[in-house]
Structures are given as C-alpha cells and as structure tokens.
Amino acid sequence: MSAVVDRTAPERAAPEARWWQAPPRPVWEEKPGRVGVAGKGIVLAGACLAVLFPLWIVVVTSLSTRHTIDEAGGLVVIPEDLTFIAYQELLSGGQVTRAAIVSVCVTLAGTLFSTAVSVLAAYGLSRRGSLGHRWLLMTLLATMFFGAGLIPTYLLVQSLGLTDTYLALVLPSAVSVFNILVLRAFFMGISPELVDSARIDGAGDWRILWQIVVPLSRAVIAVITLFYAVGYWSAWFNASIYLSDQDMMPLQNVMIQLVQKQEAPVGVSQAIKTGQVSGLAIQMAVMVMALLPVAVISPFVQKHFKKGMLTGAVKG
Amino acid sequence: MSHSTVPRSRAEAQTTGAAPRAAGPPAGERPGRKPSGRLGLRLRFRRDRTLILMTLPAVVLVLVFNYVPILGNAVAFQEYDPYVGDNGFAAMLRSPWVGLQQFERIFADPAFWDAVRNTLVLFGLQLVLFFPVPIVLALLVNSVVRPRIRAVSQAILYLPHFFSWVLVITVFQQIFGGAGIIAQTLRRHGHEGFDLMTDPGIFKFLVTAEGVWKDAGWGVIVFLAALASVSPDLYEAAAMDGAGRWRRLWHVTLPALRPVIALLLVLRVGDALTVGFEQILLQRDAVGPGAAEVLDTYVWWNGVRNQDFSYAAAAGLIKGLVSVALVLAANKVAHLMGEQGVYKK
Numbered sequence: 001m002s003a004v005v006d007r008t009a010p011e012r013a014a015p016e017a018r019w020w021q022a023p024p025r026p027v028w029e030e031k032p033g034r035v036g037v038a039g040k041g042i043v044l045a046g047a048c049l050a051v052l053f054p055l056w057i058v059v060v061t062s063l064s065t066r067h068t069i070d071e072a073g074g075l076v077v078i079p080e081d082l083t084f085i086a087y088q089e090l091l092s093g094g095q096v097t098r099a100a101i102v103s104v105c106v107t108l109a110g111t112l113f114s115t116a117v118s119v120l121a122a123y124g125l126s127r128r129g130s131l132g133h134r135w136l137l138m139t140l141l142a143t144m145f146f147g148a149g150l151i152p153t154y155l156l157v158q159s160l161g162l163t164d165t166y167l168a169l170v171l172p173s174a175v176s177v178f179n180i181l182v183l184r185a186f187f188m189g190i191s192p193e194l195v196d197s198a199r200i201d202g203a204g205d206w207r208i209l210w211q212i213v214v215p216l217s218r219a220v221i222a223v224i225t226l227f228y229a230v231g232y233w234s235a236w237f238n239a240s241i242y243l244s245d246q247d248m249m250p251l252q253n254v255m256i257q258l259v260q261k262q263e264a265p266v267g268v269s270q271a272i273k274t275g276q277v278s279g280l281a282i283q284m285a286v287m288v289m290a291l292l293p294v295a296v297i298s299p300f301v302q303k304h305f306k307k308g309m310l311t312g313a314v315k316g
Numbered sequence: 317m318s319h320s321t322v323p324r325s326r327a328e329a330q331t332t333g334a335a336p337r338a339a340g341p342p343a344g345e346r347p348g349r350k351p352s353g354r355l356g357l358r359l360r361f362r363r364d365r366t367l368i369l370m371t372l373p374a375v376v377l378v379l380v381f382n383y384v385p386i387l388g389n390a391v392a393f394q395e396y397d398p399y400v401g402d403n404g405f406a407a408m409l410r411s412p413w414v415g416l417q418q419f420e421r422i423f424a425d426p427a428f429w430d431a432v433r434n435t436l437v438l439f440g441l442q443l444v445l446f447f448p449v450p451i452v453l454a455l456l457v458n459s460v461v462r463p464r465i466r467a468v469s470q471a472i473l474y475l476p477h478f479f480s481w482v483l484v485i486t487v488f489q490q491i492f493g494g495a496g497i498i499a500q501t502l503r504r505h506g507h508e509g510f511d512l513m514t515d516p517g518i519f520k521f522l523v524t525a526e527g528v529w530k531d532a533g534w535g536v537i538v539f540l541a542a543l544a545s546v547s548p549d550l551y552e553a554a555a556m557d558g559a560g561r562w563r564r565l566w567h568v569t570l571p572a573l574r575p576v577i578a579l580l581l582v583l584r585v586g587d588a589l590t591v592g593f594e595q596i597l598l599q600r601d602a603v604g605p606g607a608a609e610v611l612d613t614y615v616w617w618n619g620v621r622n623q624d625f626s627y628a629a630a631a632g633l634i635k636g637l638v639s640v641a642l643v644l645a646a647n648k649v650a651h652l653m654g655e656q657g658v659y660k661k
Contacts, residue, residue: 028555124371149632152388159404205366234480
C-alpha cells in the first residue's frame with residue numbers, strides 16, 4: 001500500500017497541485033494578457049449563466065410558497081422560505097403522478113430494448129466478410145439518406161394496430177442507425193487476438209459478445225444508453241398522434257397541456273383554487289420533474305461523450 | 317473460463333474457421349477482398365448464422381418502419397379515404413388513384429409556398445447565426461487550461477442538449493414570455509411588458525435562439541476533438557517562426573478544423589428542409605401558421621389534423637425527394653472541394 005503511495009505522490013504534487021492554478025505553459029507560448037483572460041472569462045461565464053439562470057428561476061419558483069410568488073408578481077429569483085408543497089401535490093396521485101410513472105416505464109423498457117437491439121446488431125455487423133455483412137449494413141445505412149415521411153409512417157402504425165398502445169411510442173423509433181454505427185466502430189476496434197483466442201477456446205458468438213466485447217465497451221454503451229434514454233424521456237410527438245386516451249399520456253405531453261396551455265392538472269386544481277399552492281409553482285415543479293433525471297445522469301456519462309460522438313461518425 | 321486471453325497464432329485461428337478480420341489480413345491480400353470467399357455458401361452460413369441472427373431484430377425493425385412506409389407514399393397519388401377499409405392498408409387498396417392531382421393542388425396552394433419560404437429563411441438564419449457559435453465556443457473552451465474549470469463549463473454547456481423541446485420552449489417562455497421574468501421585472505418598474513413568444517415578426521429569430529441555447533454547447537464536442545488532435549509541435553514551430561497568438565489561430569487551428577466544418581456544413585445543407593419540426597410545432601399555435609409554418613408542420617397540419625392524407629403525403633414526398641437530392645448534391649460539392657463528405661466516392 002505504502003509503496004503505491006510513494007510512487008504516485010511526487011507525480012501528483014508536480015503539475016496540478018491546486019485546481020485554480022494553471023498547469024505550466026510551454027516556454028514558447030506568450031503569457032496571456034489580463035484583458036484577454038478577463039474577456040474570455042466573461043464570455044464563458046456568460047454562456048454558462050445563460051444556461052443556468054433560467055433553470056435557477058424554474059427550480060426556485062417551484063420551491064416557493066404562494067406568498068413569495070404573489071409578492072414577486074410571478075417568478076421568483078431570490079429564494080425565501082422554501083416548501084415542497086407543489087411536489088407533494090403533484091406526487092400524491094392524479095394526472096402528473098400517472099404521467100411520470102408512464103414516462104419512467106416507457107423510458108426504461110424502451111431504452112433496454114433499443115440498446116439491446118443495437119448492441120446485437122453492432123456485433124453482428126462487426127466482422128467484415130461475414131455472410132450478408134455488406135447487404136445488411138447497406139440496408140441500415142441507406143435509411144440515413146431518406147425518410148419515409150410522416151404520413152406513410154402514421155398510416156403504417158395505424159395499420160399494424162399499434163395506435164393507443166405504448167408500443168407505438170417505442171417501435172417506430174426504436175433503432176437509431178447512427179448509434180449502431182458508433183457501437184460497431186467501437187467493437188471493430190477491439191483487438192482481434194482477444195476474440196480469436198476466445199473462439200479457439202470454444203466460445204461462441206453470444207459468449208464472446210457478453211464476456212469480452214460488452215465489458216470492454218462499457219463506456220460507449222453507456223453513452224448510447226443515455227442517448228436512447230434521453231430520446232424516450234423527451235419524446236412527445238408520437239404520443240400526441242398515436243395515443244388518444246389522456247390517461248395514457250407521458251410526462252412531456254402533460255407538461256405541454258400544463259405549461260403551454262395554462263391548464264391546471266387534474267387532481268391538483270382543487271388545491272390551487274383553495275389557495276394552498278400557487279399554480280405557477282405547480283407548473284415549475286412539473287418542469288423540474290422533467291429535467292431532473294437528465295440533469296443528474298448526463299454529467300456522469302460526460303467524459304465518454306467524445307467516444308460516442310466520434311468513433312462512428314468518422315469511420316462510418 | 318473460455319474467455320482466456322492467451323493469444324494463439326492467427327494462422328491457427330484461421331484454419332479452425334474463425335472469420336479473419338479485415339483489420340489483419342496477411343500482406344499481399346487486397347484489403348477489400350473477402351478472405352472467406354473460398355468457403356461455400358452453406359459453410360459460410362453455418363459459420364455466420366449467429367451473427368446474422370443478432371442483426372435481424374434491428375434489420376426487421378428498419379425494414380418495417382423505414383422501408384415499408386416508402387411504399388406507403390403511393391397514397392400521394394390517390395384520393396385516400398381512411399374509412400373504406402378496416403385498416404390503413406386495406407383502405408389504401410380501395411382508394412381511387414388520381415395521378416398527380418394532389419401535386420397540382422399543392423403547387424396552387426399559397427400556404428405551401430409560405431411554408432417553403434419560411435423553411436428556407438429559417439435554414440439561412442440557422443446557418444448564419446447558429447453554425448458559427450459552436451466553433452467560437454470550442455475555441456474558447458479549448459483555450460481554458462485549467463482542467464477543472466474546463467470540465468465544469470463543458471458539463472454546463474452540454475446540459476440543454478439533453479432537455480426536451482417542450483422543456484426548452486417552456487424555459488424560454490419563463491424568460492421572454494408575457495409572464496416571463498423580463499416582462500415581469502419591466503412591469504414592476506412601471507414599464508410596459510412584452511411577449512416575444514407570440515410575436516410573428518421575430519419568431520424566426522426566436523426559433524434560432526432556442527436552437528443555439530439547446531444545441532450550441534453540444535456542437536462544441538466535435539470541434540474540441542478536432543482541436544485536441546492538432547499536434548502541439550505545429551504551434552511550437554509556428555511560434556518559433558514568429559507567429560503570434562492570432563496568426564497561430566488562423567494558420568494552424570482553423571486549417572485543422574476545416575474538414576470538420578466542411579463535413580458539418582454538408583450534413584446541414586443536405587438536411588436544409590428540416591429546420592426543427594417538434595420545436596416549431598409546439599409554437600405554431602402561439603404565433604400562427606403565417607410565420608411558423610414550415611414544410612414539416614405543413615404536412616402535419618394537412619395530414620394529421622385535417623385528415624387529408626393524400627395531400628399531406630404528396631407534400632411530404634416533395635420534401636423527401638428534394639432532401640435526397642440535396643444530400644447527394646452537397647456530397648458532390650464536398651468531393652469537388654476535396655473534402656470527404658458523408659460517404660466516399
């Protein structure tokens with residue numbers, strides 16, 4: 001244990017001892033001017049603020065009491081006696097609770113399905129020269145150049161009897177060819193010796209995929225999973241044209257009704273009328289519910305984004 | 317365990333029938349040529365059936381939901397009536413064929429030309445106002461040398477990419493809407509409020525701004541990767557030759573970004589007629605179709621809302637055909653300019 005510490009300690013101390021100290025510049029590089037640094041800092045901080053400030057307002061307003069909101073005349077910037085009453089109202093059954101459950105279930109099931117199908121297809125296509133490899137790949141690739149169009153797709157989903165089922169939210173957009181290409185490019189980069197030796201030891205393709213390829217590709221699979229999950233979580237259009245029952249609607253669609261059309265959610269409207277909770281806080285709370293899962297999960301996958309974005313895009 | 321990593325010779329692997337990879341064919345063999353060509357079809361099937369089986373779910377999904385609807389575009393040449401059959405397919409078989417009548421109706425419809433104009437204007441605006449933002453942001457982030465600040469600002473800038481359009485538009489409403497924070501503050505101080513969200517005059521700028529807020533930060537990734545691959549030696553050599561900060565930017569950094577910029581431009585131009593369907597659909601009611609109707613929402617309005625399926629399918633078909641032509645043309649231009657484009661020649 002101590003040997004390990006001894007070996008790493010001097011390395012760590014040298015280049016970045018404190019995070020606010022810049023790592024040393026190469027000797028040929030000019031020292032940055034004060035104005036330049038300040039200018040860059042202001043622009044970058046401004047860009048970050050442009051992202052964070054609106055979210056701040058939404059979160060703070062969702063946590064504010066009716067009194068604070070009335071006092072501010074609407075949205076609240078500076079938090080004052082915070083309360084979770086809006087969330088309690090929303091999550092105590094009723095329309096929004098149901099919609100949130102629908103969204104979570106569709107997202108989980110859809111993501112699992114899409115990721116599984118994509119990983120399988122990517123592995124199936126990862127060996128050049130296998131039977132049908134070229135044709136199967138072309139079949140997938142060609143779809144990146146054309147779209148069949150909204151109306152024919154709509155009529156197809158109707159003909160298949162998928163309308164008013166949750167399958168209509170998953171199947172039509174289940175596979176993203178781009179994601180398959182990203183995974184495939186990554187799988188093809190795995191050392192062939194590893195795969196070959198496993199094959200000689202008698203492992204079949206299923207076993208190779210599950211015990212060698214997948215463990216080596218965790219990072220890129222995490223990124224693809226996130227992409228699919230965000231896609232399902234954010235989707236509202238398919239629900240709006242394929243579902244007619246309001247009780248089946250996912251969270252995004254309920255948010256459209258709530259925030260854009262200024263309707264109070266069923267089950268909470270009573271609490272708003274009696275003045276227990278502000279309608280605005282309810283709206284903002286729904287927004288927070290929609291953004292929270294994404295905002296919490298995506299930073300963890302951030303360091304792998306580059307891999308997910310680039311491996312497939314460049315190699316094709 | 318079977319996945320032992322003891323490497324054996326490749327020759328042995330090949331004689332046991334394992335598919336050799338294109339990555340390492342013996343020298344002298346042409347890389348494009350399938351080394352397994354000498355095997356019989358039946359043998360190859362037996363060897364590769366698991367791979368084919370694994371690919372099937374995705375291929376079937378794509379065939380059903382991407383290829384079959386292409387045939388469905390036949391309704392564009394019909395007077396499709398959803399009520400003459402039990403389902404869409406049966407109704408299609410029984411609907412009368414009308415030739416190019418739907419297309420004539422579309423070309424005579426001023427609303428269609430409005431949609432075309434709105435689409436093109438929006439495309440131009442996005443190209444001019446959106447496209448350069450990620451490049452500038454990437455240069456900015458790249459010049460930040462402190463790793464912690466860099467990681468945090470990247471995380472913040474990426475975040476809106478993962479928000480749904482519903483959320484993005486709602487966030488904009490809280491800032492620029494009639495009840496938004498700006499209008500609210502103005503009113504508190506005795507000024508008149510305003511509502512940018514329902515103003516048809518600035519709608520196209522609003523749409524572009526929403527796009528920048530959501531995706532400009534995400535666009536940074538590609539450029540950052542390109543910047544990271546520039547050899548520091550180039551900068552050092554340029555500095556030795558007396559090139560200052562800006563000259564290095566112009567002569568080293570920007571040339572390194574050129575292929576990426578060209579590729580993204582090609583992709584964008586190929587996709588010119590798609591200017592944000594969900595985003596605009598969500599705001600169509602607020603500003604009215606005059607300013608907000610684009611080709612995609614025109615198809616949606618006529619097909620899904622007015623149930624005029626054949627008419628909408630015809631409009632969609634026009635858009636689809638022009639889009640394919642644009643993709644091919646954009647690639648051609650890229651090849652002529654010596655760039656790679658989306659696919660190779």
